[in-house]
C-alpha cells in the first residue's frame with residue numbers, strides 16, 4: 200500500500216461498496232430464488248435417490264434371504280477332524296449336514312457315515328457341492344431353506360456348522376414333534392447360545408421341554424479365527440442326545456409347557472408356594488416328597504428329574520380342570 204494515495208484508496212472502497220449495495224437487492228430479487236430453488240431440487244433428488252437405494256437394498260436382502268450373511272466357513276483342518284471324530288459315526292448312519300457351505304464337513308462326513316444329506320440354501324455353494332460330489336452315491340445335496348424342508352423319516356444324526364442366526368428355528372425343528380427320527384447331534388453354534396442352552400438354571404419352558412427328551416451338553420469352544428470370515432464371537436460344540444427314556448410322555452409336551460410356564464412366573468420362590476395354584480396342600484406334600492424336593496427349594500433350582508416328577512404327579516393326582524393351560 201506504500202505508494203497508493205490514501206485518498207484514491209478510500210474513494211475506490213466507497214465506490215465498490217456503493218456498487219455492491221446497489222446490485223445486491225437486484226441480485227437477491229432476480230437470482231436468489233432461482234438459487235434456492237436449485238438447492239431445493241438438489242436435496243429432493245438426493246432424498247429420492249437415497250430412498251431408491253434403500254428399496255433396492257431391501258429387495259436384495261429379501262431375495263437372498265435374511266441369513267445369507269451367516270456364511271462362516273470352517274477352515275481349520277484339525278478342528279474339522281476332531282469335530283467329526285467326536286460325532287462317533289458308523290457306516291450305517293445317516294447324517295444331516297445343515298448349511299453345508301462348500302462341504303468342509305460334508306465330504307469328511309461321507310467317509311465316516313453311510314449316507315450324508317447336505318442341505319444348503321446358497322445356489323452358488325450348491326453348484327460347487329454338486330460338482331464336487333458328482334458320482335458319489337453316499338452324498339445327496341438338497342438346495343433349500345432348512346426351515347422349510349421335511350426332515351428324514353428314518354433315524355438320522357445331525358453333524359453341522361449351522362447358520363448361527365437360525366439356531367432356535369433349527370433346534371425347534373429337530374427337538375420338536377417334526378424331529379421324531381432325530382437321534383443325536385453335534386452342532387457348532389455361538390458359544391453364548393451353547394451356554395444358555397446347557398445351563399442348569401432355566402427360565403424358558405420350551406427349553407425345559409426339550410431337555411425332558413434330550414440331553415444337551417456344551418463341548419469344546421471353537422475360536423472365531425477358525426472360520427472364514429470369522430464371526431463376531433467364538434463358537435462352541437453343542438452335543439444333543441435323545442434320552443433312551445424321555446422324562447415325561449412325548450404326547451404331553453404342550454401340557455408340560457403350560458405347567459412350566461405357571462411355575463416359572465416366579466422362578467425364585469420356593470416350589471412349595473408355586474405349586475399352590477394347582478395342587479391341594481396334601482398333594483403338595485406328597486409330590487414334593489416323591490420328587491425329593493426340599494420345602495425351601497426354589498423353582499429355579501429344580502433338576503430335570505424333579506420337574507418331571509412334579510409334572511407326572513400333577514397328571515396322576517390333580518383333576519384335569521386344574522391343570523394349567525399351555
Ligand SMILES: C[S@@+](CC[C@H](N)C(=O)[O-])C[C@H]1O[C@@H](n2cnc3c(N)ncnc32)[C@H](O)[C@@H]1O
Pocket residue numbers: 266267269270271272273274297298299300301302303304318319320321324343344345346359360361362363365
Ligand atoms: C456357518 S456356514 C457353515 C458352512 C459349512 N458347513 C462349513 O462349516 O464350512 C452356514 C451355511 O448355511 C447356509 N445357510 C444359511 N441359511 C440357511 C438356511 N436357512 N437353510 C440352509 N442353509 C442355510 C449358508 O449359506 C452357509 O453356507
